[in-house]
Amino acid sequence: MSRETEKQRWQRNFADLLQELRVAQTGVQILFAFLLTLPFSNGFPKATAFQKDVYVVALLAAAAATAMIISPVAFHRALFRQGRKPELVRFAHAMATGGLGFMLIAMVSAVLLITDFILDRPIAFLLSAITGVWFLVFWVILPFARRNWGDDLDDEEDDDPQVLAGD
Template sequence: MPSSASSRDETPEERADRLWNEMLQEVRVCQTGAQILFGFLLSVVFTPRFTTLPAFDRHLYAATVLLGAVATGALVAPAAFHRFFAGHGMKPELVHAAGHLITTGLILLALTITSAVLLLLRTALHTSAVAWTLSGAVLLWFTTAWLVLPYLVLRRDARREQRDAGEGASGR
């Protein structure tokens, strides 16, 4: 358990309540963005220009819409889980399941945004190579900001805890 969690004086139920409330705050931001993006994506097919897109771009659009739908579903799912689990004393299980759903939703949201950027850039720039390169850079950014940086911070914290524990043992 991280040092910040172990320093709290809370019961397992209080911890689950706190974590659930924190997760709700986090997912509200993601849900809103995913839902707005999904709404815009749905409207694209009804524009006159859509029928003039090459087959690859129409297929990319379909894949992007499907990714957006699944991302939205994953990010809204914790609310559905809460409805089913409410009153059953299963808050720790809810927090665990919601954590996995939110992580899945974030990955799918990153893929949705990346494929939407690819579609937009292919259409706007009329050059596939630049569109793929810039979209790859967007995906790399999401990977770095959402996965690599948090991992590095956690690893640094674990090393600090090990060092502190070692100093505490040698100082006795």
């Protein structure tokens, strides 16, 4: 069984990260597009000052998430063919992490905006808090709690004679 080289590993990490960013980019762009059209809808003038403030937070967070999630593309263009893949992967990782943080803020703010518009404010705050916790569980708590999920399997595969023989 052949092991990948350092260069191949960085290339694979970059390809994996780009695929993850494609998924996140689609979600944040849909939210951003929705937020961009909202002020032009008929019901928006009825929004309270609080709702308009929440809207601005959601809009700016979605814009920040979009900028951070797309920024690895610009960084890649600037570093193209300079042999700096490790630096690019580290930068893209930091931007993806920051972008997801802003996306969390945008999503929770959007939920607060909509629920505050149609429900009583205490219920809107409760539902928004539940939404925030929900995102944190799936985006932070579970991934970090399960970082070593595959360790037992990797150990077993290394001891398997078929794996060692290259089958």
